[in-house]
Amino acid sequence: MVKLLSGNEALALGAYHAGVGVATSYPGTPSTEILEYMARFDDVYAEWSTNEKVAVEVALGAAYAGTRSLASMKHVGLNVASDPFMAAATTGVNAGMVIISADDPGIHSSQNEQDNRHYAKLAKVPMLEPTDSQEAYDLMAYAFDISERFDTPVLVRTTTRISHSKSVVKVNRSQVIPAKQRGFQHNVEKYVMLPVYARLRRPLIEERLVKLAAFAETFPLNQVQWGERYLGVVTTGVAYQYAREVFPKASFLKLSMTYPLPQNLIRHFVDQVDRIIVIEELDPFLQESIQAMGIKVTGKEFIPRLGELNVGIIGEASGTAQLLTKTSPRQSFDTLQKLPQRPPLLCPGCPHTGLFFVLSSIGQRAKSPKAKNKAPKELKLIITGDIGCYTLGAYHPLNAMDTCACMGASIGQALGMVKAGISNKVVAVIGDSTFLHSGITPLLNAVYNEGQITVIILDNRTTAMTGHQDHPGTGISAQGKETKAVELEHLVRGMGISDVKVVDAFNIKGIRSAVRNSLDSPELSVIIVRGDCSVHVPKRSEPRVVDTEKCNGCGICLMLGCPAIQRENEQVYIDTALCVGNACTICQQICPQQAIVPESKTRR
Numbered sequence: 001m002v003k004l005l006s007g008n009e010a011l012a013l014g015a016y017h018a019g020v021g022v023a024t025s026y027p028g029t030p031s032t033e034i035l036e037y038m039a040r041f042d043d044v045y046a047e048w049s050t051n052e053k054v055a056v057e058v059a060l061g062a063a064y065a066g067t068r069s070l071a072s073m074k075h076v077g078l079n080v081a082s083d084p085f086m087a088a089a090t091t092g093v094n095a096g097m098v099i100i101s102a103d104d105p106g107i108h109s110s111q112n113e114q115d116n117r118h119y120a121k122l123a124k125v126p127m128l129e130p131t132d133s134q135e136a137y138d139l140m141a142y143a144f145d146i147s148e149r150f151d152t153p154v155l156v157r158t159t160t161r162i163s164h165s166k167s168v169v170k171v172n173r174s175q176v177i178p179a180k181q182r183g184f185q186h187n188v189e190k191y192v193m194l195p196v197y198a199r200l201r202r203p204l205i206e207e208r209l210v211k212l213a214a215f216a217e218t219f220p221l222n223q224v225q226w227g228e229r230y231l232g233v234v235t236t237g238v239a240y241q242y243a244r245e246v247f248p249k250a251s252f253l254k255l256s257m258t259y260p261l262p263q264n265l266i267r268h269f270v271d272q273v274d275r276i277i278v279i280e281e282l283d284p285f286l287q288e289s290i291q292a293m294g295i296k297v298t299g300k301e302f303i304p305r306l307g308e309l310n311v312g313i314i315g316e317a318s319g320t321a322q323l324l325t326k327t328s329p330r331q332s333f334d335t336l337q338k339l340p341q342r343p344p345l346l347c348p349g350c351p352h353t354g355l356f357f358v359l360s361s362i363g364q365r366a367k368s369p370k371a372k373n374k375a376p377k378e379l380k381l382i383i384t385g386d387i388g389c390y391t392l393g394a395y396h397p398l399n400a401m402d403t404c405a406c407m408g409a410s411i412g413q414a415l416g417m418v419k420a421g422i423s424n425k426v427v428a429v430i431g432d433s434t435f436l437h438s439g440i441t442p443l444l445n446a447v448y449n450e451g452q453i454t455v456i457i458l459d460n461r462t463t464a465m466t467g468h469q470d471h472p473g474t475g476i477s478a479q480g481k482e483t484k485a486v487e488l489e490h491l492v493r494g495m496g497i498s499d500v501k502v503v504d505a506f507n508i509k510g511i512r513s514a515v516r517n518s519l520d521s522p523e524l525s526v527i528i529v530r531g532d533c534s535v536h537v538p539k540r541s542e543p544r545v546v547d548t549e550k551c552n553g554c555g556i557c558l559m560l561g562c563p564a565i566q567r568e569n570e571q572v573y574i575d576t577a578l579c580v581g582n583a584c585t586i587c588q589q590i591c592p593q594q595a596i597v598p599e600s601k602t603r604r
């Protein structure tokens with residue numbers, strides 16, 4: 001059977017056909033669709049875990065219990081999950097366990113750029129990297145076999161272009177081959193990592209690595225593809241596809257198992273070509289390992305180590321390094337660069353807009369168009385931020401965020417600022433999914449250490465940023481079943497916080513008075529700003545319009561940054577096709593002239 005699949009879909013289908021019984025994940029671009037696809041299969045247990053650490057722990061428990069398991073996440077998710085990941089590498093697994101890390105070269109949708117291949121080396125576990133959807137599908141069967149044969153978690157690493165590009169996949173199994181049910185066996189030396197037992201596991205890890213290196217020599221998807229011998233290209237992942245286009249005549253060593261490396265195969269290849277180069281995205285991971293074998297090889301001397309590669313970049317870099325006579329692919333690269341820039345914005349009717357407008361005005365932040373991108377001279381209020389749609393509150397004209405580091409960091413940062421003795425009031429803003437992911441422990445920490453901060457949870461009852469996945473606050477599982485919904489206010493009160501307010505995200509007066517009250521409070525306080533994500537508004541009724549007779553052009557409504565509110569030739573107008581109408585109304589609430597009214601009330 002032949003299917004057109006994205007890399008993520010192929011990974012999920014490959015895992016399903018390999019007999020996965022438990023699949024876990026926390027959403028994050030570019031990995032999200034793996035679990036979404038997996039959740040369609042009724043005979044698999046698929047969950048959105050509260051965070052990636054939990055996802056790996058659940059998958060590890062399933063593997064210990066004898067069921068093949070999969071945990072998928074974006075690159076930074078593996079930072080969160082690194083503790084159980086390292087533990088899994090130490091204990092081994094029993095039934096097969098695969099962890100997928102989807103990296104984001106070029107930082108399309110992340111807080112940083114990192115090359116997670118280093119994690120395989122750090123944990124001393126095997127790593128597989130697909131070069132297209134077919135390999136993504138095929139590699140999953142290998143991954144589970146390797147995991148069981150060598151008693152190790154296996155890291156499968158993809159990047160955005162592999163995860164999101166679609167290509168044809170020959171699906172060689174139409175039914176799931178049931179994996180052997182192994183059951184759990186009591187074995188403290190293997191599963192209880194007291195130092196005395198962990199020490200016993202250490203030499204086993206090194207022995208396993210030696211065996212894996214021998215296995216890599218015969219791994220069928222590590223392939224030498226002979227062309228002309230003037231140039232040998234060692235490559236992996238999507239870079240393989242680009243390099244093939246740039247050097248159609250060269251010889252290739254395509255590596256799909258990139259840790260540990262097949263050293264004999266590499267030497268055999270190197271010995272038969274005149275010049276050897278490595279083409280890989282991000283760090284010189286392969287290049288440095290090959291250099292450490294005493295082989296003269298270049299790559300990162302001319303191929304960029306920042307961001308994504310493409311045919312144009314490799315073509316140009318190779319031309320500069322005199323590896324090509326002409327760089328014809330350059331043209332297509334130019335075309336791409338001419339695309340208009342479309343910076344992300346909070347949507348019309350977003351429940352985050354009102355809160356940031358209030359914080360911005362209370363904090364007296366720079367808001368005039370002239371001051372765009374300039375920090376206000378004196379910050380009355382420091383706003384530590386977090387990751388989600390609401391991070392867009394940092395942009396002009398709201399300018400309502402001072403920090404954003406990684407998921408869950410806002411609350412710890414706010415406490416740190418207060419404990420450092422800063423004289424400003426400090427507010428932490430965090431989304432509901434992010435709070436449940438990694439905001440609970442820092443809030444407990446602030447309770448315990450008596451931090452006088454205001455924490456604002458932006459509860460839009462979804463994980464909007466990554467495509468509206470459910471989470472423990474929504475009471476719907478990844479497979480669409482009704483489950484228990486966690487009440488944020490109960491959770492927060494249960495931590496010992498008594499100043500907890502819940503306000504409507506579309507009531508500006510209510511938000512303003514809650515924020516003012518909390519800022520004056522001598523104790524830690526939490527405000528839950530609640531309102532449905534505008535994408536979930538079922539019916540848009542009564543869009544607002546500007547009554548031009550009343551409007552004096554003060555521009556206050558423009559300070560919301562709502563994409564539906566525009567100004568043309570000094571006249572403000574509302575794009576009624578974008579406005580969500582009665583579901584929002586915050587522009588109407590803040591207009592000092594009462595010039596914003598429901599469309600039906602205008603005199604025409």
Ligand SMILES: Cc1ncc(C[n+]2csc(CCOP(=O)(O)OP(=O)(O)O)c2C)c(N)n1
Nearest residue numbers: 028387388389390431432433434463464465
């Ligand atoms: C460790 C980590 N995991 C996942 C992500 C991807 N991600 C960014 S923000 C976010 C959650 C956003 O949801 P929420 O906090 O509810 O805010 P919203 O987008 O709904 O406003 C996720 C999953 C990430 N950046 N870092």
